[in-house]
Amino acid sequence: MTTATTVRTAARVVDAVKVYGRGDTEVRALDGVSVDFPVGRFTAIMGPSGSGKSTLMHCAAGLDTLTSGAAVIGDTELGSLDDRRLTLLRRDRVGFVFQAFNLVPTLTVAENITLPLDLAGGRGDPEWIDALIDVVGLRDRLHHRPTQLSGGQQQRVAVARAFAGRPDVVFADEPTGNLDSRSGDEVLGLLGRTVRQTARTVVMVTHDPVAAAHADEVVFLADGRLVDRMESPTADKVLDRMKAFEVPS
Numbered sequence: 001m002t003t004a005t006t007v008r009t010a011a012r013v014v015d016a017v018k019v020y021g022r023g024d025t026e027v028r029a030l031d032g033v034s035v036d037f038p039v040g041r042f043t044a045i046m047g048p049s050g051s052g053k054s055t056l057m058h059c060a061a062g063l064d065t066l067t068s069g070a071a072v073i074g075d076t077e078l079g080s081l082d083d084r085r086l087t088l089l090r091r092d093r094v095g096f097v098f099q100a101f102n103l104v105p106t107l108t109v110a111e112n113i114t115l116p117l118d119l120a121g122g123r124g125d126p127e128w129i130d131a132l133i134d135v136v137g138l139r140d141r142l143h144h145r146p147t148q149l150s151g152g153q154q155q156r157v158a159v160a161r162a163f164a165g166r167p168d169v170v171f172a173d174e175p176t177g178n179l180d181s182r183s184g185d186e187v188l189g190l191l192g193r194t195v196r197q198t199a200r201t202v203v204m205v206t207h208d209p210v211a212a213a214h215a216d217e218v219v220f221l222a223d224g225r226l227v228d229r230m231e232s233p234t235a236d237k238v239l240d241r242m243k244a245f246e247v248p249s
């Protein structure tokens with residue numbers, strides 16, 4: 001007898017196709033991708049430039065729509081939502097971390113962290129936010145403004161803000177792209193710790209094998225298709241896998 005364990009999915013896409021343009025200028029950015037992002041996992045999306053990483057993230061997060069196929073967050077199929085419901089879903093159930101930290105300069109660290117909750121008209125869960133402040137190590141910076149912080153600290157604020165509303169999933173697009181390697185390492189360690197300590201889910205787009213090595217699993221895209229998955233990645237293993245995509249000159 002086999003024992004089946006049910007792995008819950010925070011987000012997934014099924015047979016995802018995204019076509020930009022028409023006729024001669026048509027680009028199939030996603031060409032039938034199916035991938036699950038399980039709850040409590042840190043997944044990195046890797047692949048050569050133009051392979052469809054950002055498109056996959058944007059469609060999975062409801063920032064863009066698929067040409068065909070389905071994108072699902074929790075149990076909600078995004079294609080079934082009108083614009084208003086999609087906006088509410090993004091606000092209440094999805095967190096984002098971008099390469100640019102996108103903090104509000106006139107607000108303190110504490111105010112930036114709770115900004116999405118304030119905009120939504122709620123206070124969130126004060127205990128959760130308090131615990132989050134320790135996870136990101138910003139307790140002694142709460143009353144500082146973003147300009148008084150280093151880039152790494154600013155991105156830690158952005159990470160805390162992304163998790164503040166206990167979203168189903170946090171999508172991170174090249175979150176270390178603007179950071180030196182030490183600060184980048186800190187932010188990636190933080191993403192990993194937040195996933196492990198709080199059973200949250202992170203999906204990160206990156207082109208950096210060192211960044212991808214912080215994830216629990218890496219999924220590889222090439223030409224808009226899912227071509228491989230790697231559990232417990234190391235930077236060397238990811239780099240080797242990426243080399244296979246390089247076209248010999």
Ligand SMILES: Nc1ncnc2c1ncn2[C@@H]1O[C@H](COP(=O)(O)OP(=O)(O)OP(=O)(O)O)[C@@H](O)[C@H]1O
Nearest residue numbers: 020021027029048049050051052053054055056207
């Ligand atoms: N808005 C758009 N209009 C037309 N083509 C687009 C658009 N966005 C992306 N593409 C094309 O879709 C393909 C996939 O792009 P995407 O940005 O998803 O790749 P990527 O893997 O994230 O690339 P990079 O690592 O360079 O950011 C590329 O060929 C790109 O030129």
